[in-house]
Amino acid sequence: MVSSVKAKWLAVAMFLMNCSGVESVQAGKYTISAHGDASYGVYRTDLGLLGYSQGNCTHCHEQHASIDGIEQAPVNGGASPFNLFSKTFDTAAITKPYNQADVFCFYCHSTSGSLQQGGAMVNYDYAKTFGGASGGPTSIMDAFNQPGEIDGSYHNLYDIWDFARTEFDFFTDNSDPCSACHNPHLARRNKENKRDASYACISRPTEHSDQWGDDVDEQMSDYSAIYQAPFYFGSSSTYEPDAVSSSQDDGSLTPDYNTFCLDCHNQQVYSTTLSRNIVAIDWSASGGDLSGAGDKHGSNNATVDVVSRSPYGVLPGYVLSCLDCHEPHGSPNAYLIRRSINGESLGVTIDSGKDGSARGNQCRQCHKDDYEAGGSVNTGLINVWRTTHHGGGLAADNPYRTTQVPGCGCHEVVGNKKMPIACDNCHGHDKYVDATHPGTIDGRSIPAPYFTNGQGGYLRRTF
Ligand code: HEC
Ligand code: HEC
Ligand code: HEC
Ligand code: HEC
Ligand code: HEC
Ligand code: HEC
Ligand code: HEC
Numbered sequence: 297m298v299s300s301v302k303a304k305w306l307a308v309a310m311f312l313m314n315c316s317g318v319e320s321v322q323a324g325k326y327t328i329s330a331h332g333d334a335s336y337g338v339y340r341t342d343l344g345l346l347g348y349s350q351g352n353c354t355h356c357h358e359q360h361a362s363i364d365g366i367e368q369a370p371v372n373g374g375a376s377p378f379n380l381f382s383k384t385f386d387t388a389a390i391t392k393p394y395n396q397a398d399v400f401c402f403y404c405h406s407t408s409g410s411l412q413q414g415g416a417m418v419n420y421d422y423a424k425t426f427g428g429a430s431g432g433p434t435s436i437m438d439a440f441n442q443p444g445e446i447d448g449s450y451h452n453l454y455d456i457w458d459f460a461r462t463e464f465d466f467f468t469d470n471s472d473p474c475s476a477c478h479n480p481h482l483a484r485r486n487k488e489n490k491r492d493a494s495y496a497c498i499s500r501p502t503e504h505s506d507q508w509g510d511d512v513d514e515q516m517s518d519y520s521a522i523y524q525a526p527f528y529f530g531s532s533s534t535y536e537p538d539a540v541s542s543s544q545d546d547g548s549l550t551p552d553y554n555t556f557c558l559d560c561h562n563q564q565v566y567s568t569t570l571s572r573n574i575v576a577i578d579w580s581a582s583g584g585d586l587s588g589a590g591d592k593h594g595s596n597n598a599t600v601d602v603v604s605r606s607p608y609g610v611l612p613g614y615v616l617s618c619l620d621c622h623e624p625h626g627s628p629n630a631y632l633i634r635r636s637i638n639g640e641s642l643g644v645t646i647d648s649g650k651d652g653s654a655r656g657n658q659c660r661q662c663h664k665d666d667y668e669a670g671g672s673v674n675t676g677l678i679n680v681w682r683t684t685h686h687g688g689g690l691a692a693d694n695p696y697r698t699t700q701v702p703g704c705g706c707h708e709v710v711g712n713k714k715m716p717i718a719c720d721n722c723h724g725h726d727k728y729v730d731a732t733h734p735g736t737i738d739g740r741s742i743p744a745p746y747f748t749n750g751q752g753g754y755l756r757r758t759f
Pocket of ligand 4: 561
């Protein structure tokens, strides 16, 4: 047995020598990675029985697509790119639902039929692992395949693959879409070390051969000195990640997700799922209420007044993290929006329609709706936003008149009741409103915002 195991190591070594990318797999970093760990790393039972130790490269790479003349599971015939045990990605899988055979990583990172010892790999979503929410998907494959009100959203792996192969040098036509964001040789076990960013499991697509989040200048506190970690689930005194105290709520325990996500989203990207281009996101420009300014949840400061809920509201000019609102893999809500934000569950699933006020359930995790603004007594005012937009004594910069011209026709009237205008008409990344746009659901234009922005115009940046 011993000599045959040695022979297998030799085979792996020869594969490495034949491989031009060998220098990118650094032995020391691999052995401290989640996959390379000798006690919880990669371990396909079939191979374990043949003598391969836990963490051995061979659990992912097979030199001849077979071992001792027998092709191990999955049996998919012939050699695969990078000598992996299966092909990396089936490019015919253009939309979800994904099957295990579509993506190499899903052979292990799935709830059932995992090749990893035990038959299941448990990974929760961000809202649960770092935010403390309950429920949600229990594996990465399930995270991408979530049901939802109008079908949960997901990072479309075909689009990621297609974008990355033209954009990033390391990424080839044969690459695995997960490798656009992860380096399987470097990823560490963050889920068991939630308060330690040196265990980050991601690599920037522009810096694939390095972990992202582990070095001293790669945390949210480095992206902005006025980052404020949101509340931990169910708490108003502890914070993400992992219910830390206020002495650690400055983002220093969390990788700088903004720089990471913006490696791709600083430009327009195409979405097959949405059948359109996705806007470029500007998280760094300032400028207040100018059309060319950046997002106000980013470095651009909110103007005049924001009526926000704790823990926001103390400092001016907060900068948020993408993962304060989004999941990285998939969600039951449209646009990868988290199931829980700032310590509370959203309560509903939110679709991408422009015909309702469901979106407000997301905003009210951090902003005061009429219920919060009115002292939290009348539950009929939950997700009602009159105060924010039409005043009522709370804020000096309400955009519309307290008594808007009744005949303006902005709100649809059902019976005697003015219905809310769907939030997505006006709010979102890169959006602003002025005298000429946006419209309501049926295309009517909205009168210019009442409050002048002090810069000689009536324009307001609305996200
Ligand atoms: C968790 C599975 C997994 C393990 C374990 C693993 N690899 Fe890989 N390896 C991959 C994947 C996936 C790719 C293809 C990367 C891509 O899609 O671009 C790859 C690619 C490579 C490449 C090609 C160059 C590169 O970096 O992309 C080399 C060389 C390599 N692996 C060597 C190793 C060695 C040596 C070990 C053990 C020390 C190892 N791998 C362990 C999954 C793994
Ligand atoms: C767009 C970038 C992106 C893509 C694509 C992506 N991931 Fe991730 N992944 C992340 C980020 C960011 C995190 C860290 C936050 C978290 O744990 O949710 C993460 C975390 C993880 C984790 C750890 C989860 C835990 O338990 O905390 C695993 C495992 C993982 N990804 C596997 C995958 C696999 C497999 C794929 C491909 C099917 C994939 N990822 C595609 C960005 C990405
Ligand atoms: C042979 C099985 C196997 C394959 C294939 C595999 N993984 Fe893993 N993965 C594991 C194991 C085992 C762990 C560590 C144990 C754990 O995290 O529970 C792990 C951990 C991870 C982590 C760190 C999770 C954390 O704790 O934060 C990431 C990220 C990850 N894998 C991504 C990938 C990606 C991306 C691929 C495909 C390129 C892949 N894995 C393929 C078995 C596998
Ligand atoms: C490797 C490039 C890449 C990185 C890194 C990346 N994205 Fe994406 N993202 C894409 C592409 C391509 C699409 C379009 C395909 C789609 O709709 O999923 C997309 C789509 C999205 C969507 C819209 C999904 C939908 O269909 O509703 C959201 C939201 C999103 N990304 C958020 C993020 C966040 C948050 C991060 C950081 C954790 C991130 N992205 C990192 C490439 C990337
Ligand atoms: C995770 C918390 C959080 C969520 C969720 C959130 N916001 Fe905000 N929002 C903030 C913070 C904090 C500020 C203040 C930023 C600053 O200080 O520059 C802000 C600022 C704003 C501003 C700028 C206001 C001004 O006076 O200039 C608008 C508009 C806004 N948010 C709209 C929304 C909408 C619409 C939603 C729901 C789709 C939403 N926000 C969801 C935290 C959040
Ligand atoms: C017709 C356009 C329009 C629609 C529709 C709209 N808003 Fe607004 N909203 C605005 C404008 C303009 C501002 C002022 C931005 C500023 O403060 O500079 C604003 C501000 C906000 C703010 C920031 C409040 C603060 O304290 O500064 C929140 C939160 C908000 N809206 C939520 C919503 C929600 C939820 C909906 C859907 C139910 C919605 N809005 C629908 C135009 C709109
Ligand atoms: C305050 C919460 C919040 C934060 C923080 C946030 N987003 Fe979003 N994001 C949203 C909402 C709400 C939508 C849906 C409305 C829209 O399309 O803008 C969205 C949509 C998106 C989309 C799809 C846009 C499109 O054209 O359909 C992408 C991509 C995205 N976000 C990426 C990011 C990235 C990258 C970051 C960090 C730099 C980020 N988001 C930070 C709330 C947020």
